[in-house]
Amino acid sequence: MIYTCYDMIRDCREGKREGWAYFVSRYVPVLGWLIGHYFPSRKNDAALVERILVSLRASTASLFDSFDPAPERHFLLALRARVLGEAERDRGTPPAECPLDLETLAEALAPLTLTEKQAVWLETMSYDEQPTSRMLKMAPDTAVRARERAAEMLRVKMSSWRRSVVADNGAVLIGEALKARTADCLPAKAFLDIIDGRATWSNRGQMERHVNSCWHCIDHFCRLREASVLRDLPNQLSEAEADPYLKLLGIEPEPRAFWKKLRGK
Ligand SMILES: [Zn+2]
Incomplete structure (x- = not known):
């Protein structure tokens, strides 16, 4: 065995x-x-x-x-x-030169779709557009566009900004997202069902609405996507x-x- x-x-x-x-x-x-x-x-x-x-x-x-x-x-x-x-x-x-906290990020990026938010969050996790697009099963261009949109939304919101601000603040943002857990947050199984293709959001409107505005869940979703890649390292x-x-x-x-x-x- x-x-x-x-x-x-x-x-x-x-x-x-x-x-x-x-x-x-x-x-x-x-x-x-x-x-x-x-x-x-x-x-x-x-x-x-x-x-x-x-x-x-x-x-x-x-x-x-x-x-x-x-x-x-x-x-x-x-x-x-x-x-x-x-x-x-x-x-x-060392701390980033242009600090960015989760509250500012959440406010600035609220209009993005859930998929776009994940494309941005995977940037805090140091994934460039190729692995990001593979994890999200999208074209690399789509990931690039989501990140460009996010960069512009952040630029107008921040007094000091640079293109790499999301990646530069990855450690801080990830730490804040981990602590932002709420009573409504979804269990891992809900995300794994989607990642593994056993379910879609379409019949789970309420769940999708929560995740779309909860960066703890977006981070959890992305970490499980990453774990699915790590599991398959040969x-x-x-x-x-x-x-x-x-x-x-x-x-x-x-x-x-x-x-x-x-x-x-
Ligand atoms: Zn949540």
Whole structure:
């Protein structure tokens, strides 16, 4: 039987080494990818990856507590939050030259459609128009136009403005959106149903109306879109590549049979 994310979450909760071996093999590449994407200047900083791994092992709070409805994407959301938080603690990002808060952004961009708002929000998450248009299943030109419209709406609203103001303030905006949760906010399942094509907004007018004016939900929606991409990253460390990380975390090497199970062979 193939070892899955479910098994990993259960085993890590129970402190079993199999869980950590799977974690290292499957998610160290994701961790490296996240660092490269969100902190490009630290892309090949192997020591940073090691420090983050050690801190994840030392405190697993919020990391292995998700099971439903899509364990791997929930886990990826938790992993992303921890990795970005640890990297920020390791070395803080300096504040942007033109500060932009969520309230100003929300006011300025209120007239945009929900899809346009996501195209803008993915800019706070450092995605340029190619990956953005893939995540939103739109033409790259549409993403560019949405961002240009948003840039103009912000420019007239802000006393000091530059074209990259949304991306420059990404960390602050994302932090504020996370805290903006309301009682009406939608569960992950509602967004996953749309991302996976099991549902559309058309018969859920009320839900769409909420999300369209709630940047907490827009951020959640975008993070789940990102998790769907992270889940499909092809990398997986081999036994030899995983070994030094397991040593670093003080985890006994796994017998060969475990690695065979991991590969489903
Ligand atoms: Zn909401």
